[in-house]
Amino acid sequence: MASYTLSQKYLSSRGGSYDFTFEEVVLQGLASDGGLFLPQAIPLMGEVPDDWTNWSFGELAYHIFSKYISPSEIPPEDLKEIVRKSYSKSVFRSPDVTPLVTLDEEKQLYLLELFHGPTFAFKDVALQFLGNLFEYFLLRRNQGKSGAQREHLTVIGATSGDTGSAAIYGLRGKQDVSVMIMFPKGRVSPVQEAQMTSVLDDNVHNLAVDGSFDDCQDFVKALFSDAGINKTHKLAAVNSINWARILAQITYYFHSYASLIKSGKITSSSKIRFVVPTGNFGDILAGYFAKHMGLPIEKLVIATNENDILHRFWKTGYYEKKPVHGREAHGGLPEDGVKADEDGVKGTLSPAMDILVSSNFERLLWFLAFQVHSLGPIEQQRKIAGQRVKGWLEELKSSGGFGVQHQLLQAAKIDFESERVSDKETLATIRGIYSTETPAAKEGRSQGTTGIAKHGRYILDPHSAIGVAAALRSIERAPPPETLHIALATAHPAKFSSAVTEALEKEKENGFRFEDVLPEQFVGLEKLPQRVTNVKKSDGLEGLRALIRSRVASREAP
Numbered sequence: 001m002a003s004y005t006l007s008q009k010y011l012s013s014r015g016g017s018y019d020f021t022f023e024e025v026v027l028q029g030l031a032s033d034g035g036l037f038l039p040q041a042i043p044l045m046g047e048v049p050d051d052w053t054n055w056s057f058g059e060l061a062y063h064i065f066s067k068y069i070s071p072s073e074i075p076p077e078d079l080k081e082i083v084r085k086s087y088s089k090s091v092f093r094s095p096d097v098t099p100l101v102t103l104d105e106e107k108q109l110y111l112l113e114l115f116h117g118p119t120f121a122f123k124d125v126a127l128q129f130l131g132n133l134f135e136y137f138l139l140r141r142n143q144g145k146s147g148a149q150r151e152h153l154t155v156i157g158a159t160s161g162d163t164g165s166a167a168i169y170g171l172r173g174k175q176d177v178s179v180m181i182m183f184p185k186g187r188v189s190p191v192q193e194a195q196m197t198s199v200l201d202d203n204v205h206n207l208a209v210d211g212s213f214d215d216c217q218d219f220v221k222a223l224f225s226d227a228g229i230n231k232t233h234k235l236a237a238v239n240s241i242n243w244a245r246i247l248a249q250i251t252y253y254f255h256s257y258a259s260l261i262k263s264g265k266i267t268s269s270s271k272i273r274f275v276v277p278t279g280n281f282g283d284i285l286a287g288y289f290a291k292h293m294g295l296p297i298e299k300l301v302i303a304t305n306e307n308d309i310l311h312r313f314w315k316t317g318y319y320e321k322k323p324v325h326g327r328e329a330h331g332g333l334p335e336d337g338v339k340a341d342e343d344g345v346k347g348t349l350s351p352a353m354d355i356l357v358s359s360n361f362e363r364l365l366w367f368l369a370f371q372v373h374s375l376g377p378i379e380q381q382r383k384i385a386g387q388r389v390k391g392w393l394e395e396l397k398s399s400g401g402f403g404v405q406h407q408l409l410q411a412a413k414i415d416f417e418s419e420r421v422s423d424k425e426t427l428a429t430i431r432g433i434y435s436t437e438t439p440a441a442k443e444g445r446s447q448g449t450t451g452i453a454k455h456g457r458y459i460l461d462p463h464s465a466i467g468v469a470a471a472l473r474s475i476e477r478a479p480p481p482e483t484l485h486i487a488l489a490t491a492h493p494a495k496f497s498s499a500v501t502e503a504l505e506k507e508k509e510n511g512f513r514f515e516d517v518l519p520e521q522f523v524g525l526e527k528l529p530q531r532v533t534n535v536k537k538s539d540g541l542e543g544l545r546a547l548i549r550s551r552v553a554s555r556e557a558p
């Protein structure tokens, strides 16, 4: 008999459906009513031994994952093996997986380095796990089957940089899975492009589209709603709406807290704030889960760039693609002459956070609606929450935005604060941190961390700099010694060389050389053999469908 706890079954945020298994949620990605999957309850961390703070990243991950995955779906030994494979030394360069370093002792500001995976950005933490899950489920479904009988998964994704390479590294060489990543030709950074196209595994297909990122995304959407290809191919998504990605990210909130306890930096009365550079709201949502599982987080601070829909929501209660209400919320017009393109996304120095709307915000809305309507039986409460979310998302689609009631905004403010950081401030923060000696530079070196220049100086990437800038503001409101801040560092500076070089231009006189922070993995990357297929927009969906069919077919051939 299969046994499940409440948190091991899933529902759709738009209220249409309940009782999904973890496997269904992972393979399907999106609910058929267009909603996102959520566990039917947030589990408590529960009884843990006193020495849990000594647990390795993998032990912690296993404990957390098992709260959300029934042992009748993935037996404990198998789940342990999936975790081991995902976070082993051959995958992550740091023994801690996500090490914590001290940025400013006096201010009690710590940096959680999430960029020690294969593609040097935080998305690896989730996509390594997701890749192994896909493989596990398919191997099980295909036991004893051969040839055309075998189920084959075709993962389709569009990327402006980070997601694509992390997905490719998570899925390369996996049995029964093909991965097709579309990117706008000539519009991703040279390092990011080379990271993707230098992966030569048979099951990896890089498609360079002669258009914009949105054209790539339109292709992806068209494929997912195309009856023809869905009849013959099982399509899967790896973007941040996949629940397994959020789940994987919960681990490092607990892990970094544990490392503060171990180093004696927390007392029982300390307050902890996490500051998270935010785009699609996936990373920080994992923090929300950690908090509600029992981790004593005082606040989660959302740090946005000039694409600030989330920041405006927290200031005004309106979630709008274009600011209509409360223009003062983001301090007037965008500075530095940054021009928004037609649909309103601004190109900034932190491209992985350039979003118009945040897809995972829908998940938080569901919890807030559920919490605010806490009357009546739980089924009814869920139904109302789903209806609310459905209504809001319809309004967003039809009129570009929606507002929530005061009570709901108040509820959102209990767990979150928000900050908006401009490009100018991003550069100033990279400079400011570089110009002071930080313990992080030393600690980082002893951990074998690259990204730290010589002379004991620490170099932030532009995304991480947004987190640090927001943290410094939060520290003014909530200073030490009562409050400690952990800012999440989401990418290695070498991935965003032009922003870093721009920020540190003047430091060249003082000996700054970009080559000093270049990891050996990046040296000569652009000269490696590459495999990429050009896709013409004018060939349309027809052409793309044919391409996918032939690629998947050639892999299936014996």
Ligand SMILES: *Cc1c(COP(=O)(O)O)cnc(C)c1O
Residues within 6 Å of the ligand: 121, 122, 123, 162, 163, 240, 277, 278, 279, 280, 281, 282, 283, 284, 352, 353, 463, 490, 491
């Ligand atoms: C994806 C990404 C982010 C944003 O994370 P979300 O989960 O989308 O909020 C921030 N920084 C970097 C470097 C990223 O790749």
